[in-house]
Amino acid sequence: MSSPRKARLEAAIVDAIEHPKKRNSLTRCMKRGRDSRSERLATLHGGAAFRQEVKAIKTRCIEQLPELQSRFIAAAEARGCQVYLAADGAEVAEICLRIAQERAFTQVSKSKSLTTEEIELNDDLQAAGLTVIETDLGELIIQLVGDKPFHLVFPSVHKMRDEVAEIFSKETGKPVPPDVDAIMKVVREYLRPIFLNTDIGMTGANIGIAETGGIVIETNEGNGRLVSSIGKCHICVMGMEKIVDTLDDAMMMVLAHPVSASGQLPTTYVTWMGGRSPLGVDGVERESHIIILDNGRSRMREDPAMQEALRCIRCGACMNICPTYGVVGGHVFGHIYPGPIGIPWTSEVHGLETAGDFAELCISCGLCKEICPAEIDMPLMIAEVKQRDAEEHGYPATNRMLMAAESMAKLGCTTAPLANWSLRQPWMREIMDRFLGIDKRRSFPAFDGQTLNRRFRKRARKLRGAAPNAGSARKVVFFADLFVQYNRGDLGMRAIEALEAAGCEVVLPKLQGCGYPYIGYGNLNAARDAALYNLARIAPYVEQGYAVVTPEPTAAYCLKIAWPKLLPYHPHAKQVAEASHEIFEYLLAQGFEGGANALGKRYGFHCSCHQRPLGAGAGVQAWLKARGAQVEFLESGTCCGMAGTFGMKAGALGYDLANAVGEPLFELFKGSGVEAVVTESSVCAIHLRDGTGLPVLHPLELL
Amino acid sequence: MQDALAREFATAFEAVRGVVHLVPTRATAAEAIVRILKEAGITSAAAAALPEGLQEALVAGCGAAGIALMQPPYLAADLPLSMDGPEAGITGMAFGVAESGTMAEVCDEDSVRLVSGLPRTHIGVVFASTLVPRLVDAAAPMRAIFQQYPKNVTVSFISGPSRTGDIELILTLGVHGPEYAHAVVITEEQA
Numbered sequence A: 001m002s003s004p005r006k007a008r009l010e011a012a013i014v015d016a017i018e019h020p021k022k023r024n025s026l027t028r029c030m031k032r033g034r035d036s037r038s039e040r041l042a043t044l045h046g047g048a049a050f051r052q053e054v055k056a057i058k059t060r061c062i063e064q065l066p067e068l069q070s071r072f073i074a075a076a077e078a079r080g081c082q083v084y085l086a087a088d089g090a091e092v093a094e095i096c097l098r099i100a101q102e103r104a105f106t107q108v109s110k111s112k113s114l115t116t117e118e119i120e121l122n123d124d125l126q127a128a129g130l131t132v133i134e135t136d137l138g139e140l141i142i143q144l145v146g147d148k149p150f151h152l153v154f155p156s157v158h159k160m161r162d163e164v165a166e167i168f169s170k171e172t173g174k175p176v177p178p179d180v181d182a183i184m185k186v187v188r189e190y191l192r193p194i195f196l197n198t199d200i201g202m203t204g205a206n207i208g209i210a211e212t213g214g215i216v217i218e219t220n221e222g223n224g225r226l227v228s229s230i231g232k233c234h235i236c237v238m239g240m241e242k243i244v245d246t247l248d249d250a251m252m253m254v255l256a257h258p259v260s261a262s263g264q265l266p267t268t269y270v271t272w273m274g275g276r277s278p279l280g281v282d283g284v285e286r287e288s289h290i291i292i293l294d295n296g297r298s299r300m301r302e303d304p305a306m307q308e309a310l311r312c313i314r315c316g317a318c319m320n321i322c323p324t325y326g327v328v329g330g331h332v333f334g335h336i337y338p339g340p341i342g343i344p345w346t347s348e349v350h351g352l353e354t355a356g357d358f359a360e361l362c363i364s365c366g367l368c369k370e371i372c373p374a375e376i377d378m379p380l381m382i383a384e385v386k387q388r389d390a391e392e393h394g395y396p397a398t399n400r401m402l403m404a405a406e407s408m409a410k411l412g413c414t415t416a417p418l419a420n421w422s423l424r425q426p427w428m429r430e431i432m433d434r435f436l437g438i439d440k441r442r443s444f445p446a447f448d449g450q451t452l453n454r455r456f457r458k459r460a461r462k463l464r465g466a467a468p469n470a471g472s473a474r475k476v477v478f479f480a481d482l483f484v485q486y487n488r489g490d491l492g493m494r495a496i497e498a499l500e501a502a503g504c505e506v507v508l509p510k511l512q513g514c515g516y517p518y519i520g521y522g523n524l525n526a527a528r529d530a531a532l533y534n535l536a537r538i539a540p541y542v543e544q545g546y547a548v549v550t551p552e553p554t555a556a557y558c559l560k561i562a563w564p565k566l567l568p569y570h571p572h573a574k575q576v577a578e579a580s581h582e583i584f585e586y587l588l589a590q591g592f593e594g595g596a597n598a599l600g601k602r603y604g605f606h607c608s609c610h611q612r613p614l615g616a617g618a619g620v621q622a623w624l625k626a627r628g629a630q631v632e633f634l635e636s637g638t639c640c641g642m643a644g645t646f647g648m649k650a651g652a653l654g655y656d657l658a659n660a661v662g663e664p665l666f667e668l669f670k671g672s673g674v675e676a677v678v679t680e681s682s683v684c685a686i687h688l689r690d691g692t693g694l695p696v697l698h699p700l701e702l703l
Numbered sequence B: 001m002q003d004a005l006a007r008e009f010a011t012a013f014e015a016v017r018g019v020v021h022l023v024p025t026r027a028t029a030a031e032a033i034v035r036i037l038k039e040a041g042i043t044s045a046a047a048a049a050l051p052e053g054l055q056e057a058l059v060a061g062c063g064a065a066g067i068a069l070m071q072p073p074y075l076a077a078d079l080p081l082s083m084d085g086p087e088a089g090i091t092g093m094a095f096g097v098a099e100s101g102t103m104a105e106v107c108d109e110d111s112v113r114l115v116s117g118l119p120r121t122h123i124g125v126v127f128a129s130t131l132v133p134r135l136v137d138a139a140a141p142m143r144a145i146f147q148q149y150p151k152n153v154t155v156s157f158i159s160g161p162s163r164t165g166d167i168e169l170i171l172t173l174g175v176h177g178p179e180y181a182h183a184v185v186i187t188e189e190q191a
């Protein structure tokens, strides 16, 4: 990232941190969205299972898109619609203006359409003399002040009622009290004549259906119904990726979209138009024009790294959970498309350079992927965007260094006394802060004088080659990752001894770290190298029936999820994934009953983001409870903010943002009265210790 | 089965701030509608796409109650302005979805959409016999409708009153369309 870019981003973060009111309204909106989604999922038939269906439907329809598009066009034409293919925004504008000019139409009223926002269509239409009014309240508010959406579903969530009242009193010339009901009355009166006098009713389409040639418009306000029924002519601008095959496919989208956005089922109004109907009984035909927009979508479809983004159904759920978006909002974290999915979409439709301006805000926690109804792997796509951006601009120096954390850890380990001493010196931290970009306020765990592998070899020599449980049917490759390898070899040994107590024969091949920082900072090639290196050394064991066990959640995430995704054609990646386990889940499955007695202890459990898709730490919590401890799962609903090494970076785009994200979680822990926090993530542990002042334990310490 | 679905529909429709009236027959549906109108002090209403039998009963009921009731056919020349007047719109529904409290209105001329979309109060009439359990089950009746209308047709799913949360996420009803939404469910007579 070039430095003016970084400076802009940092200034925006500082500004967001300093404006808690705006931030709180956003956080409230996100939390509301998440909570009502989970409430709905609790009672919905099949719970969250619809996500697999949505993913399957969208994947199939994107694959078959050219065919579906032809069928859609033929069917829509059979229903009397005129269908156009537009390569980009300029072509859409040209088509719309031609339609308006040929009919001498001047009044356009619109219902919400992100696709027209993507191409900034209003600007072109207004420049040509048309009057264009957004009729969705949130869109109208931002149109009146010339703003961009702050949130996909709640575009004006950053505008408080007094501001909104002022906007409408300026627009109507009459005083409007800052009272929501009063504002609604004014809005209803303001928009009614606009609806009634519409020449062109313009809508987007949430879905196009090849089976019927119809489109689907979802709204809660009902403006989409009025715009599409009253307008003398109807224009629908639809992204080509919206086309699905059947009515059944469409019904699944009608369910998934509002459920994911806000827990609703379905939106208040869902308009299924198949052709355009006359206004009254005299049967005078009316026009419907459907413009199918490409604008980079065909290219995305051909790009294996980006095609998943086409599955997006624009529900906004990903921005309801993204930790850094929650601090800075959609004007900083976004261009026109805000939030997590905004990064790949911006890169594809508004250019890599624009996406690169805010891609650094993604700290690769992966939560967006876990909530997305189409199971889109945003973190991986964002890593790709960062990588492509780095090909232009290079990686920021600090990120480059942090990606190579393993070599530093190795060095720290070999020079442990010196390294540990220097890390305690304020002058050293000052230098590291200024020249390396490592925040001086961040504490670091000390390096161990020897690596775990060395300790293990030493023990083997002592045992004269008689490995415990040699020949046992339970065989384990221990995947240490960095923390127990270089910082806490003692904990690594305890883990190994616990596995041995459970009857396992344990081996420790010479492995590297899991390489997740490469994904986080956007060097997928290096991430693949790390995966290949490790897989080459693990796979021969797995072939002989070994399990792979790791104490670090992010390493388990790599083994089980990230590597098979990064290396889809690797001969062993999937097999290794299936053989991989988190340590406590594995110990429990082996009937392990050891460990310290924890009767009467009250712990607060923190689940790291990468642990969520693995079972959210169920294994370790069950083990702690079996030892007699009381365990409370405390969560803010999003990330703690540390995100690997992100929270070690100096200043706004690091330590400060990590703290702004973590604050609500710190408060939860501090207010809970637990005696210690327990987490398996070695990096979350640092952040929680710094942020809460409470003791933070790795469960291995309780073995 | 349909009884249970009607109850599920009622719970779901009321959860989205609608009001449900369970009635056995078309005749009692007409009575319920007139009562809704009277209690709201409504003196002008418009009807569209109502099932046979109900239309006639409603005309009689409104006449007796002094409520001006507009009826189809609606001429394009008078629209949309003629529909800006009535305080309530009453439309018949092709089917409903129990799980979500959804009513599906079908039309091949848009005056029906204006009757349900412009007035402040909307009353939908749906037969319990048409309720399907889940939203995904709606694909089948939708397929039948689209096949029945090979040219133009619009199906509107309606689940409660017009709502927005665009100002500070405060749930507000009736920003454009109906602020009050009623569902009259006919439980004994068949569609």
Ligand code: SF4
Binding pocket: A321, A322, A323, A324, A325, A339, A340, A341, A361, A362, A363, A364, A365, A366, A367, A368, A369, A378, A379, A382
């Ligand atoms: S991975 Fe995390 S930080 Fe990155 S976009 Fe997704 S939710 Fe936001």
Ligand code: SF4
Binding pocket: A260, A311, A312, A313, A314, A315, A316, A317, A318, A319, A341, A371, A372, A373, A374, A375, A376
């Ligand atoms: S990426 Fe997924 S979660 Fe985000 S808006 Fe699209 S569909 Fe919704």
